[in-house]
Amino acid sequence: MRQMKLGKAFTLMESGPVILVTTRDGNKNNIMTISWTMVVDFTPQFALTTGAWNHSYAALRKHRECVIAIPTVDMLDQVVGIGTCSGADTDKFTKFGLTPVPGKRVKAPLIKECLANIECKVIDIVSKHNIIVLEGVAAYMNAARKEKRTLHAVGDGTFIVDGKRMDRKKMMAAKIPAGL
Amino acid sequence: MRQMKLGKAFTLMESGPVILVTTRDGNKNNIMTISWTMVVDFTPQFALTTGAWNHSYAALRKHRECVIAIPTVDMLDQVVGIGTCSGADTDKFTKFGLTPVPGKRVKAPLIKECLANIECKVIDIVSKHNIIVLEGVAAYMNAARKEKRTLHAVGDGTFIVDGKRMDRKKMMAAKIPAGL
Numbered sequence: 318m319r320q321m322k323l324g325k326a327f328t329l330m331e332s333g334p335v336i337l338v339t340t341r342d343g344n345k346n347n348i349m350t351i352s353w354t355m356v357v358d359f360t361p362q363f364a365l366t367t368g369a370w371n372h373s374y375a376a377l378r379k380h381r382e383c384v385i386a387i388p389t390v391d392m393l394d395q396v397v398g399i400g401t402c403s404g405a406d407t408d409k410f411t412k413f414g415l416t417p418v419p420g421k422r423v424k425a426p427l428i429k430e431c432l433a434n435i436e437c438k439v440i441d442i443v444s445k446h447n448i449i450v451l452e453g454v455a456a457y458m459n460a461a462r463k464e465k466r467t468l469h470a471v472g473d474g475t476f477i478v479d480g481k482r483m484d485r486k487k488m489m490a491a492k493i494p495a496g497l
Numbered sequence: 498m499r500q501m502k503l504g505k506a507f508t509l510m511e512s513g514p515v516i517l518v519t520t521r522d523g524n525k526n527n528i529m530t531i532s533w534t535m536v537v538d539f540t541p542q543f544a545l546t547t548g549a550w551n552h553s554y555a556a557l558r559k560h561r562e563c564v565i566a567i568p569t570v571d572m573l574d575q576v577v578g579i580g581t582c583s584g585a586d587t588d589k590f591t592k593f594g595l596t597p598v599p600g601k602r603v604k605a606p607l608i609k610e611c612l613a614n615i616e617c618k619v620i621d622i623v624s625k626h627n628i629i630v631l632e633g634v635a636a637y638m639n640a641a642r643k644e645k646r647t648l649h650a651v652g653d654g655t656f657i658v659d660g661k662r663m664d665r666k667k668m669m670a671a672k673i674p675a676g677l
Binding site: 325327328331332333334352353354355356357358362364366390393394397398400401441443445446447448450466468469470471472473474475476477478479480481482483484485486487488489490491492493497 | 505507508511512513514532533534535536537538542544545546570573574577578580581621623625626627628630646648649650651652653654655656657658659660661662663664665666667668669670671672673677
C-alpha cells in the first residue's frame with residue numbers, strides 16, 4: 318500500500334462504493350460495512366450515516382477517528398458478512414481473514430486486503446440526522462492489486478459492480494480540482 | 498412514468514448514482530447535477546452536499562422542495578452539460594432537450610427522460626457542512642425504459658457505468674426492510 322495525495326482521496330469515495338469502516342477501542346479492532354456515505358469537501362471530508370445501532374458507533378464517538386477501507390468485488394462475501402454480524406461478539410478481522418495494518422495518524426487500523434484506505438478524524442456528529450462528518454488525514458492505494466472494481470449496494474440485497482469507465486475530462490476541465 | 502412505493506425509493510439512491518436535481522422558482526425551472534449524495538433513512542431521507550456556489554441553491558432554500566431525477570448512461574453528455582453551465586443565464590430544460598413534467602406534491606418538475614424521479618421536501622439545512630436533508634414524498638419509475646444503467650462520478654472527469662449485479666439477498670435477509 319502506497320500513500321497517495323490527500324487531494325485525490327475524494328475520488329475514492331465520490332462514485333459511492335460500499336465501504337468498510339474500522340475503529341479501535343483499547344486493543345480491540347472492529348469493522349462495519351457502510352453504504353450510506355458521501356463526499357462533503359475536496360479536502361477531503363466525508364459524511365457517513367450511522368448510529369447506536371452499529372456496535373462501532375460507540376468507539377467512533379469515543380475516539381473520534383476511524384479508517385475508511387475500500388473493498389472490491391472479490392471481497393463481496395466478506396463485505397456482506399461484516400455487515401451482518403456484530404463486533405459485540407465477533408472479532409471480524411479474524412473471522413473474515415483480514416489483516417489490520419497500523420496507520421500513521423489514527424489508531425484504527427487500515428485493512429491490508431482492501432484497494433484503498435483513508436485515515437479519518439471525526440470532525441462533527443450531527444446527531445439529529447445520524448450523520449458523522451469525517452476529515453481524511455492520510456490516504457493509501459494498493460496500486461499493485463489487479464481487481465479494482467468496487468461494489469455499490471442497492472439496498473435490496475443486491476450489489477452493482479463497477480462497469481466501464483467513460484471519460485469527460487475535457488468537458489469538465491473547469492470543474493476538476495487542480496492536480497487530479 | 499409510474500408511481501412506485503415510497504419505501505423502495507431509497508434503493509434508487511443507495512448505489513450512489515449521479516443525479517439531477519430540479520427546482521422551480523416562480524415560473525422558472527432549473528436543474529443541477531449532483532454527485533455528493535447519500536441515503537440517510539429508509540423512509541426515505543437523503544442528504545445532498547450543495548451551497549451558494551450552485552444557482553439552484555437559492556430556490557432550494559426559498560421553496561424547500563426539489564425533485565431528484567436519476568439519469569442513465571445514454572444521458573451522460575446532458576448530465577455533464579447541466580453540471581458545467583448555470584441556470585443564472587441558461588434554460589437547461591430547453592438547452593438539453595429535457596421535458597419537465599408536473600409532480601404531485603412539489604412544484605419542482607420531474608424530468609420525463611430520466612429513469613426515475615423522487616419528489617422531495619427539504620427538511621433541514623445543516624449550513625455548517627453545506628448538507629441539505631431531504632424527505633422523499635413521491636417516487637416514480639420509468640420501467641418501460643430499456644437503458645437502466647446509472648452513472649457514478651469519480652470526480653476526476655470520468656464516470657463509472659453500472660456493471661453486473663450480484664445477489665446476496667439470502668445472506669442479507671435480516672437487514673433488508675420488509676416489502677423490498
